[in-house]
Amino acid sequence: MEIEVTLLGTGVGIPHSGRAQAGLVIRGEKPLLFDCGAGALLRLAEAGFLPIEIDVALLTHLHLDHVSDLLALAKARWLMGERSMKVFGPEGTQEWFETVRGLYPYLVDLDVSISVVDPGDEFTLKGLKIRAGEAVHSLPALGYRIESGNKAIVYSGDTEPTESVRDLAEGADLLIHECSFPEPFVVTNHSTPRRLGENFRGAGIKRIVLTHLYPQTIGCEAEMVRDVLAGLGPGVGVEIGLDLQRIQI
Template structure:
């Protein structure tokens, strides 16, 4: 299983990275985890959009889904698509949200995306066994575990501290965990993790490695990593364009 970081800036695109988008590949199968704003341009540097086999959206905040709109433009007008609708797995209402993002008339998008609503559960997608869990976030958001060939990757999407996410990540080889909050007093609950909390979730789940991601451009990423390593030493910082073997 190969993970490529297309974009990892938290909450909005930053000067050095698009918002959230991760490419997971096994054999000839290519799956996108999120497609946040700014990500479609960077995606084209690592993969022909015609080779995207499926898209999984953790939730419908702009920094995780909005570049589905330029993907639709490419699919409809580039002349390079094979005309096949791309399977998309996303929370209920994704088709309406993305249709409105593409065009104020909100017309159908089923020529581009074959949208399947998700909730907590498990299914097979290409070579992957997929399992999801609801996260601690104000909108419906689902962390995802991908398992294949005895290896597993878990992506938190956006979450505050969550027992459900810990259970989903139990024993995973790699945890891709958001750490959007600096460690300061008065943070609201049920929204994001600090760097230390990301490390604590990794330690509680007994994962092999932690990849800290979704750090906003106005937050010190090095400090987030240091805080995570204080409780989980096998932590790294996600970098745009980075490739990780799982």
């Protein structure tokens, strides 16, 4: 089965034109949503998805730029007559959701079931095999590997370049990895091009798409690709992701 990825948002907490906050859809037979930051709900509509089709969301972590449209998505589904939804996320997801939803008593009949995911967990959703790995960020964070047959896609969420995400991405057809800042920024909790490239050198990945781009990356796109390749070595396709970009694997 072919897997199709639709990037909804390739931006971050600081807005800049053309890049909504984090979100993407991976579709085998049915769509799965990964992250749902501000603007991702509108991008879903622009990409041709109806809220009613999106009944499962997986969260990498609970920063606002990855979750702020999730309750709005649940409400959009509720307005269309569908109360139930499944959400998978790291520790704290249940408390976060109940706290936010608790501010809106009229949404009390939303039937959102939350499953907490730990690094190393494996499960199947809509015919796709999912494995979670630990990301290195300023709070508990996950990356996900999504497989269908012999095809594999990995989404890093927010992370420093790290061994656990490399393990998750070994041999993947597509790695969607955050690259928040260009060189020569030095940051923790996020990725920059050269370290990112070095981290995945020799990991057998076919294609890397960079996402989670801060405004500081504007105008540096070509350099960022060059700097990732300098760490990575030849033979891997590297590109800057675009909102509403579709990739078939």
